[in-house]
Amino acid sequence: METQSFGVPWEEAYGYVQAVKHGDTIYLSGQLSHSGADFVAPAPVADGRVTDFSAMEAQMRQTYVNAAELLSRFGASLDDVVEEVLYVLDIPAAFAAAGPVRKEAYGRPDPQVASTLVGTPGLALPEQLIEIKFIARV
Template identity: 50%
Template sequence: MKEGPIKTLGYLDPYWRPIYGYGEVEKIGNRLYVTGQMSHGTTGDLVGPASVDADGLLADCSNMALQLRVAYANAQKLLRLFDANLDDVIEEVLYVVDLREAARVVEHVRKEVYGKFWPSCKSRLICTPQLLFPEQLVEITLTAETAS
């Protein structure tokens, strides 16, 4: 029987993990798959939550840059669990709820967090009507490749 690569999971432990339960980073072979990164702080609360109206619909997306920065910072923490960093990222997907606001801020935030104008990874920007929380504007998924 041929054995596959060892799978290892890592977590930042947001408060919803025991309820929903997912590995935020998964290592299979030399690949790291970081999923579901949003702007949650160390207590699990959303940093820079968007304003919503009485029906729970978005009223303001002006915190998108802040949410992106925090989501990237969370992704970096997960990469560091496996001695990796954003330089190892080969692909990213940014899920956003407002494409206009994303077009205005994504380029600047990516340049800031990657430290260069053209990071050496594939990037997709996907607009979705809603994410897990009504106040959530962004979510990031990354794939990184490490030497071992």
């Protein structure tokens, strides 16, 4: 079994790794929109609630960049992803962004991946709009 992490503070705080390769399968923990320990395109928050979902596309794009980075550490790519689950705070905003962003990330007009979009009332970080979990086979 091999593991990978980004070395961000929340890995130690929560106690997990970003990716695990077991046999020919790579499991990615839910990926966020960050570069190092800095959040990318944070959503505005007031009174503990997101007030604007317009950063969904930017957050989604960075999340796929992070997933691709982790997969590359195992010699894999988004082409090897067989399943993804997108957890989002706002389904309409995510659905509007998902088509163009996913097609760009997977490099084709018809991404060959099983995909589930799930609305949730909250995510780990207050300014977070999306988290994506991936499973890849190599």
